[in-house]
Amino acid sequence: MPSLRSLLERLTDDRLxxxxxxxxxxxxxxxxxxxDAVPRDSAVIGGLSPATPLLAAGLFVGYYYHDRPIASRRAxxxxxxxxxxxxxxxxxxxxxxxxxxxSPAMTAVTVGLFLVEFALGITFLVLLTMVSAIGGAWxxxxxxxxxxxxxxxxxxxxxxxxxxxxxxxxxxxxATPLVLLFVFWVVSDDGPGVIVAVLLLFCLVFTAxxxxxxxVKDTGTLADASAAWQPLSVVYVAGPVxxxxxxxxxxxxxxxxxxxxxxxxxxxVALWGTSLVYLINRHRYVGTP
Numbered sequence: 575m576p577s578l579r580s581l582l583e584r585l586t587d588d589r590l591x592x593x594x595x596x597x598x599x600x601x602x603x604x605x606x607x608x609x610d611a612v613p614r615d616s617a618v619i620g621g622l623s624p625a626t627p628l629l630a631a632g633l634f635v636g637y638y639y640h641d642r643p644i645a646s647r648r649a650x651x652x653x654x655x656x657x658x659x660x661x662x663x664x665x666x667x668x669x670x671x672x673x674x675x676x677s678p679a680m681t682a683v684t685v686g687l688f689l690v691e692f693a694l695g696i697t698f699l700v701l702l703t704m705v706s707a708i709g710g711a712w713x714x715x716x717x718x719x720x721x722x723x724x725x726x727x728x729x730x731x732x733x734x735x736x737x738x739x740x741x742x743x744x745x746x747x748x749a750t751p752l753v754l755l756f757v758f759w760v761v762s763d764d765g766p767g768v769i770v771a772v773l774l775l776f777c778l779v780f781t782a783x784x785x786x787x788x789x790v791k792d793t794g795t796l797a798d799a800s801a802a803w804q805p806l807s808v809v810y811v812a813g814p815v816x817x818x819x820x821x822x823x824x825x826x827x828x829x830x831x832x833x834x835x836x837x838x839x840x841x842x843v844a845l846w847g848t849s850l851v852y853l854i855n856r857h858r859y860v861g862t863p
Contacts, residue, residue: 577780589642591633593649597656600627604660608667625702628657632703636710650707654700661699665692712790713808737795739788740856740863743849746785750846753778779838782845786811789852796860802861810848817844 604627635653636646669688673681753774761767793807821840825833857863 583758587644589644590649590652592638593644593652594656595633596638597628597653598632598659600631600653600657601660601663603627603770604657607666608660608664620837627660628654628703629706630698631657632657632706633710633713635703635708636712639707639715639745640711640714646707646711649701650704653707654703656695657703658696662692665695713812716790716793716806716808737792737799738814739792739795740853742781742784742788743792743853744863746781747846747849748854749781750778750842754842778842782842785845785849789849801860803855805852805855810852813848814841814844817841 607626631653632650635649639646639649665688669684673684756767757771757775761771790807790808793805797804818837818841822833822837825836830836853863
């Protein structure tokens with residue numbers, strides 16, 4: 575267990591001042607998003623509305639701290655903790671609206687549930703911001719690797735044939751159209767195939783995650799092998815993420831029933847497109863697959 579003195583030193587670390595300021599800057603944006611939230615019967619913590627500013631803040635913090643002594647994940651935790659103040663204010667406002675003229679017993683139960691939900695929600699947001707910061711640092715390091723390859727040639731040389739990370743990408747490119755074809759055109763809305771469709775979509779999400787990881791790993795192998803083609807993995811990953819955000823925004827403005835689901839379909843299709851382009855370029859310049 576850390577002592578009180580070491581805890582205070584961590585909280586007052588000047589090296590995390592930028593992370594603290596970025597977290598504070600995200601609070602007004604969170605509150606503005608909360609003003610347009612759909613009325614609800616209970617406080618919702620950890621939804622996309624409060625997570626969006628912290629997600630963006632985490633990416634910026636990770637990029638800022640990628641070449642500094644403080645680890646990006648630690649800076650992301652600080653930003654998440656500070657920025658969660660906006661979620662606290664919005665959630666308290668939701669709680670007050672929800673309580674209304676409730677009885678004392680119901681008020682006590684609601685407040686107790688709110689505290690538990692809030693603790694879980696803040697934990698989720700802090701972890702999300704930390705992961706986002708790690709992603710921002712990875713993107714920054716990826717850009718720096720291509721612009722300024724500083725590693726000695728002897729350490730960087732690897733055979734392109736050492737990498738089989740392109741295989742999950744091929745699997746994703748082949749599986750995605752088959753799964754979407756089955757879900758949208760083959761299976762009926764009330765038949766037993768619905769369960770199969772749900773399972774296929776569930777597997778497709780994990781296949782997409784594997785494809786993203788494989789893109790990062792394979793581009794690293796090409797860099798270490800000093801291949802003629804030096805792709806940026808962040809380009810092939812950031813595009814689908816941007817499509818996810820755009821589809822979610824459009825779906826929200828059009829009052830879609832489930833904007834996150836629409837956005838996920840957009841991400842899956844966009845990732846399929848960037849993965850296909852990646853494989854074509856890899857075959858053209860490297861020879862495999």
